[in-house]
Amino acid sequence: MKVLSQWIDVHHIGSHCASTAMRTIFLGYGYAFSEDLCFGLGSGLGFTYQKYQSVDYYFFTGRNDSLEENAVGILGGYIETKRTDDPIVGWQWAKQWIDLGVPVILDLDMMYLPYMKDKLQIEQSFHFGLHNAILVGYDEEKSVAFLLDYLWNDVIEVSLKDLENARNSKTSPIKPDNGLKAIVLPKGQRDINLIINEAIRTNIFRMKRPFAFKMGLPGIKLFAREIRMWNKLLPEKERQTHAYMASMLFEKVGTGGGNFRRMYARYLKECATLTGNQQYLNSYKNYMELFRCWRQLAKLFELGAIDPNTGIFADDPEIEIFLEKMVDLEYKALENLEAIISIKEVMTC
Template structure:
C-alpha cells in the first residue's frame, strides 16, 4: 500500500523544530514564520556545558519546554507521545498519514542516511515530518530542513532535496534510539490547533519578558548571561586541551553557533532578531525593530572572527586561532 498526505507541501527552513512546526501550522491553515514560532516559544537561551569529552554551548531552550510554551501562548494543544512498542508506533504513524495527518517525529540524526553523520554523533532531538509511506518500497517520505532552494550542509556535502525517501528500518533505528543527548525514544507530537489565539501585543509581551528574565536571572550559572560570562572565561583554557579535544570542541561548537548547524545564524540570535522585527509590525512598536537589528548584528560577529582568523593564517599569525 502507498499513502501520501493530501495537499501537504514540504518546506525547507532554518531550524529543525521551527521548520517542522511551520509545515504543520501551514498545512492546517495557520501559516506562521519560523522566527515568530521561535520567539513566541521564548526559544532564545544560552547554555555552557563543560563536558569531559568536549565543552558545548547551546543557544535555545530545552526540547519540549519550547513546545509547551508555544502551545500555552497560542492556546493550542501540543502533546508529546511515545511508546516502547515500535510496531504499535509504526501502525499508528501509518494510520495518521492515511487520515491526512502529517506526523512530527523526533529522530537520532546519525541513523538518517542522507545526513551522512558519523555513528557516534548522536542527537535525538532532531525534528522532521513524515507525510507519506510506500509499503512496496518500504520507505517513508520525510521532510527535513533542506529544499531545492534551501540547501543544508552535511559531512558528505550539500543537500537540497524537497523530501527524502527513507527505509522503514532506518526510521525505526532513528526513532527508537535511546542514545543521549535527548534520546528520541519514539517521541512524536500530536497537535490540535482548535482554540488557536491570534498573536497580539499581550502574548508578544509575555514571550519577550520571559526571554529577558530567563537570560538575566537564570536558575543556574551555566545558563543565560551567567553562562555567557562563564563561557568567556572557560574558552581561554581550551588552549590547554589536547589537539584532538580542541578540534572536537571547535567543530562541535561551530555547528552549535553557525547557521550551517541549523541555528539560523549566530547561535539563534539572527532568528530572534527577525522575530523582534516581525513582532514590531504586530505590536506597532518601532523600538523592537531597533532591538531586532542589534540581535542580527550580533549574529554576524562569528563571521567577523572567522574572517580575522583567516587573515591571521595568511600572515602567519596563529595565536588567535589555536
C-alpha cells in the same frame, strides 16, 4: 498507505529544523506565520553550555529547549510529547497520529538519515539525536515513510528501517528515544499583540533566570570565560575535538549561535510591523550584531579544530576583547528589550 497532503502542500525550505517544522504545521492549520515568528512566539532565544556525563564533547545550543511547547501553549493549542526506548511502540504512536490526520515532529539522529548525511557532507562521525523532521505519511507495503525536512522543499521518502535507526539511535550521546511531538491548534487566533508581549516576557525571564546551571545569560558569561581556559586544561587532541563539535553545533548542524540570533532579530523586526511599535527595530539591530558575533566565534572554533594553537585558542588579547564585547552585548540587548516591554505595559495600564 496514508499521506497528509495538507502539510506537504504548504512546506518549504527553512533555516532551522524545529522552527521550520513548526511553521509548516502552523501553516497547515491556517496560521500564516513566518518561521521567525514561530521561533519568537516559542520564546526561542536561549543558550545552553553543558558537558553531559554520557557525551564526550561539550553541547551547545542558542535556543531554549521547549520551543514547541511555548508556542503551542501561547496559541491555546494542544501538544502531546512522548518518548520510549521501544521502537515498535514509538512507531505505533506515530502511526496513530498520522491515521488521525495529524502530522508528527520526530526526534532523529541525522547520521542514520542517508539524505541528511549527503546534504551536509559530514566528514567526521557526528551523532546528534535532536534533529527534527515531520512525519506526514507512510506506506508499510513498500516499507517507506514520508518526511518533511528543513533543507528540502519536497517530501522525502525514507525506508522504515532507516527511520527506525534514526529514531532509536543508541550511538548518539543525546538519544532521540523515539521521541515525537503531535500538535493540534484551534481555529480561532488570539490577539497578536498579546501573544507577542507574552512570548517576549517569557523569553526575558528564562534568559535572566534559567532553570539550570550554564544556561541563559549566566551560561553565556561562564562559557566565554571557560573556553579560553581549554588550551591550559585540555590536551591538544581533546581541544580539537571540542572545537570541531562546537563549530558544527554553532553553525553547520545545530545552528546554535548566530542563526538563532538572526532569527530572533527578524522576529523583532516583524513585531515592529505587526504591533506598530518601532522601538523593536532597535532590538532588531542589537540581535543582528549578535548574529555576526556568534558567526565570527564559530569561525574561531573551526580554526581551533584544525590547529589547536590558533583560532579560539590563539594567544591573542583581541580574542578576549571580542568575547567580552559579545557577552556585554547579550546583556544589553536583553535589557533594551525588557525596557520596551516595560514601557508598553505602563502605557497599557
